[in-house]
Amino acid sequence: MDPQEQDFTGLSIEERLGHKVWKARLSAYEELIKEFETSPSEDDEIFTRFDVNTVKSFTIDSNVVAQETGILCVSKYLEFGPTNNAVRLQKSGVVSSLCEKGLSSSRAGTKTKTNECLMLLIERVDGNQVVQDMMPFFKHRLPKLVSGVVNSIYQIIDNFGCKIINPNPIIEYLPGLFSHADRNVRNEATNLTLEIYKWLRDGLKTVLLDDLKPIQKKDLEKAFDKVADEIPKQKRLLKSQKEVEEEAPTEDVEMEDTEVKPDFDPYDLLQPTDVLNQIPGDFQQRISNPVWKERKEVLEEVHAILSKASKLNPQDDYLDIMRIFTKCMKDANMQVVQLASECTAFLAIGLRKGFKKYYSMILVPMLERNKEKKPSFTEAINKSLDTIFKATSLSDVLEGVLSTMTHKTPAIKIAAIDYLTRCLSDSDVAPNNNEIESIMGVSVKLLSESQEPIRQAASQLIGTLMKIVGERQLIRYLEKVDDNRRKKINKFFEEANVKASSKGSNPPPKSIKPIQSTKIAPPSTIPSKRLATSPAKRPEKPSLRGLTSRNLTTNESIPKFSQQPQLQPKPEVDNSLLKELEELESKNKQLQDSHKLQINEIEKLKNDNLSLSRKLQESQSNSNITINQKDAQISRLNNDKENLLLKIKDLEQTIEIMKLNNDGPKIKTERNSGDLSLRVNRLSIGKDNDFKENIEYKKEPSVDFDNDDNWKKAQEITNQLRARIEKMKARSRPNFT
Known part of the structure; x- marks a missing residue:
């Protein structure tokens, strides 16, 4: 069988x-x-x-x-x-x-x-442990097994999502899968990458695309665009989630709501990257190099590190590196400035709300670099500024922007106005009353600037703010603005697109023009200008009654539109609010004055310090010159002393020879005396006039030493010579002791 x-x-x-x-x-x-x-x-x-x-x-x-x-x-x-x-x-x-x-x-x-x-x-x-056990097969030699495992992980991500399965370990294998020789493996890798992209969005691009070939990047970018509008969701629940769902079925969220609004933030799914340990150790030294190419190269290295970090640890201290970037904002080379601004933007993206500790030191210096005329440069700077705003809020950046809006350079002033306009458009929260007061206080003054581009930018700013808070909120600030400028503000008001809104921001009815509602012409029966003329021309009270004996000054005779001003808040509320605003404005002005005084004091101290440093350098330089001169003089005197000693020694030897000649038998006096005269005539001690003396010896025509008188004369000449030598020694000795 x-x-x-x-x-x-x-x-x-x-x-x-x-x-x-x-x-x-x-x-x-x-x-x-x-x-x-x-x-x-x-x-x-x-x-x-x-x-x-x-x-x-x-x-x-x-x-x-x-x-x-x-x-x-x-x-x-x-x-x-x-x-x-x-x-x-x-x-x-x-x-x-x-x-x-x-x-x-x-x-x-x-x-x-x-x-x-x-x-x-x-x-x-633990789902992550299961996926961890599967990933080693990504490198298996059998393509059929590799594609099967990649497809399985794709289905796992599709069912459970990246909130359950951590995608970061998987992403590390993706570049290798895209380079696999088997087409099926590459196709499955693309499907897996697209599914992860739905959850991580641009965070995946940051960590993945740089490791791929250009053609792979291009294909993936196209594929990303196709799924950009898809909102992923968890399709399959864990056992623990099912148990919670069974216990509280009424708390279930409808699937339609999940499809409309994602209940996750891709940023939360990313793992923080430690970039501080990757920064070059000689960053501080190289960024201070006077050669701009060296500064540019080290910033490019830092730029490459920060660009790959989609999420940074907010607990790390980035103060030192932010100080370097802030200093770079004043660099003369625009490439250095642009790289530093982009590095700052990467920090803002990676830290998000954690960037609030650093934005204040670089915001104004970055705004001030908009004075450059190169469009690509200013576009890069403004893009970095917009990124900074996304990591902060309107309240955070408002003070720095308003101070820059009063800058003396028109280009910087316009750039600050445009930046605040973009911040208002992108803000999710409407500004409060104090912020409105600050914005309008500066903006209204800009409407009277001599240059039209500044007035135009200020009009757009006011129109955008009006779109958020409503035209009624800004009426009192625009009472003295001319009609032409109001029309432009109204135009920007209608064209503005904002995210935040408050009560009263809806467009007014077509029959009522916004802003202009406060300028109401008085009725022709009550001409206000005539009431202010002389008493002789002023009509008396009885003359104000008509044929029906009705008082023309009562509310019945006044058209309804004259009541429009009563739509404003109650006087007591306005007075208290205005009083509070005046107090705040006064305090703000005091703080600004104090701040200006401190700045002036700091500048004065800096100038004093610089002046003292220069004086100290000059003093040191003069001292060094004097010391060098003294050293040269001492050296010269020492040389003169040595020469003098040598001459004295030579003279002493001459005297000794003369003694020997005097004691010898029958010396020819004529030759010796002539030789002696020649030696004495050559003697000159020192270079200075005080030390120069020529010894002259009158040579006798013929001396007969056999004669006692002649011999005495020779002895007498010798004694005189000795006396002069001693005298010369005595005169030269005090100068060298």
């Missing part, structure tokens, strides 16, 4: 599970499926009858038919069994078995059942 045709029903389940005939094992799987499905609860003994290693072996059955049923059996084991069994099964390595044997199968049913088994496992255990 063929073993395949035997009846295995008489064998126990354990015997059939270990049987060498695949049909026996198949029958065991089918019976277990029924028992799992009909079990009264997850505490039934059927779920503790087999250990996890036995259950794991169901997924790697050598027969493809039995294997498919075995994987289904494991799914039922997970679906109806306790969570503890699922945890133990996951730790036993069942995920690797399902991937290697199930996802690589050529049978579609086996793949479908394997994916369902993995989904059930994620519902009951």
Whole structure:
């Protein structure tokens, strides 16, 4: 009898599970499926009858038919069994078995059942751990297995979303999958990337696109545009979520609402990046280099690091690097300024609300760089400024922007006005009364500027603000504005697009022109100008009555539109509010004056410090020159001294020779005296006039030493010579001691 045709029903389940005939094992799987499905609860003994290693072996059955049923059996084991069994099964390595044997199968049913088994496992255990066990197969040598695993993870993300499954470990493998030789792998990688993009949006572009080839970037960008409007949602709940849903069914959120508004922030799904450890260690030194190319190169390195960080840790301290960027705003090279502004924008994107600690130091310097005429440069600066506003709020930037709106340079003034207009348009919150007062106080003054571009920008600013707070809120500020300028404000009011709105911001009826409602012409029966003329021409009270004896000055005779001013708030409310505003304005003015005094004092101290530094340098320079001159003089005197000593020594030797000649037998006096005269005539001590003396010796025509008189004369000359030498020594000695 063929073993395949035997009846295995008489064998126990354990015997059939270990049987060498695949049909026996198949029958065991089918019976277990029924028992799992009909079990009264997850505490039934059927779920503790087999250990996890036995259950794991169901997924790697050598027969493809039995294997498919075995994987289904494991799914039922997970679906109806306790969570503890699922945890133990996951730790036993069942995920690797399902991937290697199930996802690589050529049978579609086996793949479908394997994916369902993995989904059930994620519902009951840590889904990130399950995906972690699957990702090593991204680098498997078998393309069919790689594409199967990528497709499975795509289905997991599609069902559970990135709020349950952390996408960051998966993203690290995507560049390698896009470079895979197999087309199916690349296609599955594209599907997975698009699904992650629905959750992370631009955060995925930041960390992924730089690692791809240009053609891959281009194709992905097109694919991203197609799904840009899709709002992802979690389609499959975890077991814990199902239990909460069963306990509180009334708190369910309708699917339609979830589709309209996403209940997640892609920023929250990103992992913070530590960029401070990646900044070059010599950043401070290189950014201070006088060569602009060196400053540009180091900023490009920092730019590349910050551009890849979609989320930064707000607990880190970025104060030092922000100080460097602020200093770069005053750099003479525009490329350096632009790179620093873009780096600042990357910090604002990565920190979001955590950037509030740093914006104040760079906002005004960045606004002031709008004085440049190069459009691409100013466009980059304004883009960075808009990014800063998204990380802050209108209240945060208002003070710095208003101060820049009064700048003496027209281009900077216009740029600040335009920036505040964009901030008002993008703000989700309407400005409060104090902020409105501050904005209008500066803007109305700008309407009287001599240059039309400034007046035009101020008109647009006021029109945008009016769109938010309503025309009634701004009437009292525009009483002295001419009609032409009001028309332009009304035009910008109608064209403005804003996010925030407050009561009264709706457009007025067509029959009523906004703003101009306060200028109401008085009735012709009561000419106000004539009432102010002389008493002789002023009509008396009786003359104000008509034929019906009705008083023409009563409310009955005044047209209804003359009551328009009564629509304003009560006088006592206005007075208290105005009083409060005046006090605040006075305090603000005092603070501004104090701030200006402090700035002036600081500038004065800086100038004094600079002046003292220059004087100190000049003094040191003069001292060094004097010291050098003294050293040169001492050196020269020492040389003169040495020369003098040598001459004295030479003279002493001459005297000694003369003594010897005087004592010798019959010396020829004529030759010796002539030689002596020659030596004495050559003697000159020192270079100065005080030390110069020539010794002259009158040579006798002929001396006969045999004569006693002549000999005495020679002795006398010798004594005189000695006396002069001693005198010269005495005169030269005090100058060198």
